[in-house]
Amino acid sequence: xxxxxxxxxxxxxxxxxxxxxxxxxxxxxxxxxxxxxxxxxxxxxxxxxxxxxxxxxxxxxxxxxxxxxxxxxxxxxxxxxxxxxxxxxxxxxxxxxxxxxxxxxxxxxxxxxxxxxxxxxxxxxxxxx
Amino acid sequence: xxxxxxxxxxxxxxxxxxxxxxxxxxxxxxxxxxxxxxxxxxxxxxxxxxxxxxxxxxxxxxxxxxxxxxxxxxxxxxxxxxxxxxxxxxxxxxxxxxxxxxxxxxxxxxxxxxxxxxxxxxxxxxxxxxxxxxxxxxxxxxxxxxxxxxxxxxxxxxxxxxxxxxxxxxxxxxxxxxxxxxxxxxxxxxxxxxxxxxxxxxxxxxxxxxxxxxxxxxxxxxxxxxxxxxxxxxxxxxxxxxxxxxxxxxxxxxxxxxxxxxxxxxxxxxxxxxxxxxxxxxxxxxxxxxxxxxxxxxxxxxxxxxxxxxxxxxxxxxxxxxxxxxxxxxxxxxxxxxxxxxxxxxxxxxxxxxxxxxxxxxxxxxxxxxxxxxxxxxxxxxxxxxxxxxxxxxxxxxxxxxxxxxxxxxxxxxxxxxxxxxxxxxxxxxxxxxxxxxxxxxxxxxxxxxx
Ligand code: SF4
Ligand code: SF4
Numbered sequence: 001x002x003x004x005x006x007x008x009x010x011x012x013x014x015x016x017x018x019x020x021x022x023x024x025x026x027x028x029x030x031x032x033x034x035x036x037x038x039x040x041x042x043x044x045x046x047x048x049x050x051x052x053x054x055x056x057x058x059x060x061x062x063x064x065x066x067x068x069x070x071x072x073x074x075x076x077x078x079x080x081x082x083x084x085x086x087x088x089x090x091x092x093x094x095x096x097x098x099x100x101x102x103x104x105x106x107x108x109x110x111x112x113x114x115x116x117x118x119x120x121x122x123x124x125x126x127x128x129x
Numbered sequence: 130x131x132x133x134x135x136x137x138x139x140x141x142x143x144x145x146x147x148x149x150x151x152x153x154x155x156x157x158x159x160x161x162x163x164x165x166x167x168x169x170x171x172x173x174x175x176x177x178x179x180x181x182x183x184x185x186x187x188x189x190x191x192x193x194x195x196x197x198x199x200x201x202x203x204x205x206x207x208x209x210x211x212x213x214x215x216x217x218x219x220x221x222x223x224x225x226x227x228x229x230x231x232x233x234x235x236x237x238x239x240x241x242x243x244x245x246x247x248x249x250x251x252x253x254x255x256x257x258x259x260x261x262x263x264x265x266x267x268x269x270x271x272x273x274x275x276x277x278x279x280x281x282x283x284x285x286x287x288x289x290x291x292x293x294x295x296x297x298x299x300x301x302x303x304x305x306x307x308x309x310x311x312x313x314x315x316x317x318x319x320x321x322x323x324x325x326x327x328x329x330x331x332x333x334x335x336x337x338x339x340x341x342x343x344x345x346x347x348x349x350x351x352x353x354x355x356x357x358x359x360x361x362x363x364x365x366x367x368x369x370x371x372x373x374x375x376x377x378x379x380x381x382x383x384x385x386x387x388x389x390x391x392x393x394x395x396x397x398x399x400x401x402x403x404x405x406x407x408x409x410x411x412x413x414x415x416x417x418x419x420x421x422x423x424x425x426x427x428x429x430x431x432x433x434x435x436x437x438x439x440x441x442x443x444x445x446x447x448x449x450x451x452x453x454x455x456x457x458x459x460x461x462x463x464x465x466x467x468x469x470x471x472x473x474x475x476x477x478x479x480x481x482x483x484x485x486x487x488x489x490x491x492x493x494x495x496x497x498x499x500x501x502x503x504x505x506x507x508x509x510x511x512x513x514x515x516x517x518x519x520x521x522x523x524x525x526x527x528x529x530x531x532x533x534x535x536x537x538x539x540x541x542x543x544x545x546x547x548x549x550x551x552x553x554x555x556x557x558x559x560x561x562x563x564x565x566x567x568x569x570x571x572x573x574x575x576x577x578x579x580x
Binding site: 044 | 134
């Protein structure tokens with residue numbers, strides 16, 4: 001069963017995800033109202049508790065926007081985040097939920113278009129259910 | 130510009146500044162000739178330098194003079210001039226027959242333990258510059274007498290100067306095997322393509338075997354096309370090729386898994402090769418392994434290069450810079466340039482005398498929750514959190530102090546913490562918070578906006 005106006009929480013690394021979000025706005029790209037944007041100092045700060053709390057509070061999906069591998073200001077924060085997401089996706093699957101409710105998305109700071117595209121794809125995925 | 134979305138930004142806290150005095154001093158150490166350039170560079174910017182080297186005489190530092198490639202006369206003259214300049218400079222204290230064995234402390238207050246002629250000496254230094262020679266080693270998994278590393282192989286040709294043109298072509302059939310170790314290194318791909326295309330002009334047969342071709346480098350698509358047009362053959366393998374001595378050379382056998390034959394992998398045998406070239410690892414000398422690990426300098430692939438994506442010479446630890454051998458063949462002049470920019474980077478940390486640091490943008494441990502599990506210590510990319518005895522908020526109490534509350538707990542070193550929050554997000558006891566951005570802000574936002 002699909003969801004029409006999904007609530008999505010986007011945890012955004014201050015170095016890549018946030019600038020990408022702002023870039024998307026500056027390009028005038030329409031982003032869904034159900035998107036909730038939260039800045040973090042590093043993608044690696046998106047801890048398990050935050051992600052689960054977001055789902056618990058009614059988010060339909062959680063997206064983590066962080067830097068590409070090798071670009072992390074804090075050396076391996078993005079890798080930690082990606083590992084954590086992989087682990088949580090496995091857990092979700094085990095308890096019978098769709099793993100696509102938590103996704104890791106590497107973005108460059110000036111890739112507003114990609115940011116918007118990833119959000120759009122996630123919305124579509126949730127709509128199809 | 131703002132959208133219609135609910136947004137939580139990182140709180141804009143007023144920085145709480147603490148002034149630090151950092152003496153203008155540094156220890157420069159290692160066995161690579163560029164330590165001379167580092168010492169000279171720092172001294173010329175007004176830093177007092179202790180130069181620690183393992184040789185009997187200072188002249189020996191530059192003999193033999195090579196990066197991963199031989200030096201020419203002009204470079205040798207440059208280094209000889211540097212040697213003289215360094216030995217005559219009053220603000221450089223030279224310690225010969227010495228090795229740096231351990232480093233304690235943080236930026237501004239390192240204690241360097243130096244083994245000199247069998248005796249242990251300690252030197253206080255606010256900053257460190259290190260440069261080591263590396264030993265090229267062909268990866269275990271693919272090491273036979275017939276396999277050569279890139280630097281050994283390319284060392285035969287001075288191909289940047291077009292030296293090939295003067296000598297008869299010594300390689301008729303050559304295979305580059307990339308990705309033997311599953312590291313994402315673009316240099317070998319680029320070099321195999323360029324050098325392969327170049328060798329084609331001399332009538333060589335060139336094969337490139339890889340797991341995944343990396344074209345994410347400027348202009349690479351074009352060079353890739355040119356290489357293919359020139360007749361360089363590119364294969365994809367999944368399991369490492371097997372290598373044997375054949376009739377007139379080396380034989381490589383593997384299953385080609387490139388797109389054309391993905392359904393039905395093709396058994397491929399390359400016969401009569403006169404060279405097989407792989408990306409070697411550049412390993413530090415055994416005595417250095419422990420020190421490098423302690424300083425969080427990744428060493429499996431050379432000391433500078435892909436380890437420091439942000440800035441050449443920078444390490445994850447404030448106040449420590451590196452130069453020296455890279456994981457790709459390098460001219461001694463390039464090594465010198467890298468070392469000089471590393472010393473400029475160090476100048477930022479030790480050159481100004483006093484510093485203001487923000488003690489708000491840091492993490493803080495609640496010692497009553499800490500289980501002393503050392504997770505944070507292992508996670509922190511900047512070596513800024515340790516498990517120690519500690520008193521009030523981030524105040525360290527020396528062992529034996531009786532007054533006030535003391536705990537055995539993790540402690541954040543505010544001078545070097547970057548406030549990234551990695552430790553906080555991995556602490557199993559939830560004992561760590563970012564002072565400027567506590568968890569409550571995130572939870573409140575989620576509660577208030579989602580429900
Ligand atoms: S991770 Fe947490 S519990 Fe473990 S030592 Fe660090 S602060 Fe203490
Ligand atoms: S916040 Fe980051 S830099 Fe500071 S102690 Fe924790 S992991 Fe290290």
